[in-house]
Amino acid sequence: MSTHSGLQICRLQGVDTYTYLIDVLRHIVLPPASRAEGLTPLCWKALFAAAPLR
Template sequence: RREHELRVFLEEPDVPMDTNHLERALRPIPMGRKNWLFCWSELGAEHVGVIQSLITTCKLHDINPYVYLTDVLLRVGDHPAKEVQDLTPRLWKERFAADPRQSDLYMACNHSVE
């Protein structure tokens, strides 16, 4: 019954045989379960899930989640909607990670430290 799904491993050698790395990455989510009670609504809970997924994906791609989220939030307003896939962590790393946008607040805090 699952022959089609199992053929992925034969056709794509980079696909891991197990999902242990994903399960380890998702482990912090149940640890904060009581915190998720305060999402206020189903939509809020859905948004928490999206953010957690983005942060986990960043970690899997060795991307600093703070740098990624800051850059994407600053970039999304003037980025073409038809190229939104460029803002996913994997493609963002290839295209924008070398020169990420930083918030004015971040630059002001780091400037005052120097």
């Protein structure tokens, strides 16, 4: 069974890893924690990639 790190998944999804990490770290501090699923690389790309919190 193969597992991928979050950064590998970013690359596979065509997501800039630096932008993703900076944006996710900023979203983590915002409540609620129930939105954490939206911070996976695939969901993040659809939801936030167009306007990351830089």
